Amino acid sequence: MLYRIAEPQDWQHAQLTGFFTSADLKAEGFIHSSERSQILETARRYYPGRLDLVLLEWDEDALIAAGVRVEREWVESRQEFFAHVFGPVPLTAIRRHWVFAPDATGQFRLPEEL
Structure with missing residues (x-):
């Protein structure tokens, strides 16, 4: 899962549309x-203090079956590979979602x- x-x-x-897209796409x-x-x-790095986020879980196999390319690419600033999804994510590939906010300590x- 990603x-x-x-x-x-x-x-x-x-x-509303059946596909997840974002500004980065x-x-x-x-x-x-x-x-x-x-x-x-x-x-921690990019969303400190945000209370309105959603964490999505999507199935990589379902993405590939839908013809959406997934590649792991090296991200120098993090010194690790990250999965990049080259296209809109169909809702059928999204398995679960959660409200994602920091706890009372801000973490x-x-x-x-999970």
């Missing part, structure tokens, strides 16, 4: 996503189900 910390308006738009040609082990550091935590 994960995306999503803006609420992008998630709402996906529910338009600007860079792919949607940034993470492995499970990368979620919390991504949240993000993974949903218990």
Whole structure:
């Protein structure tokens, strides 16, 4: 499974259109996503204090079956590979989603189900 910390308006738009898209897809040609082990550091770096986020879980096999290319590319600033999704994500590939906000101490935590 791959994960995306999503803006609420992008998630709402996906529910209306059947496909998740984001500003990074338009600007860079792919949607940034993470492995499970990368979620919390991504949240800490890029979303401190945000209370309105959604964490999406999508099935890489379902993406590939839908013809959406996924490539792991080296990200120098993080010194690790990240999964980049080269196209809109069909809702059929999104398995679960959660409200994703920091706890009372300001720290993000993974949903218990993960």
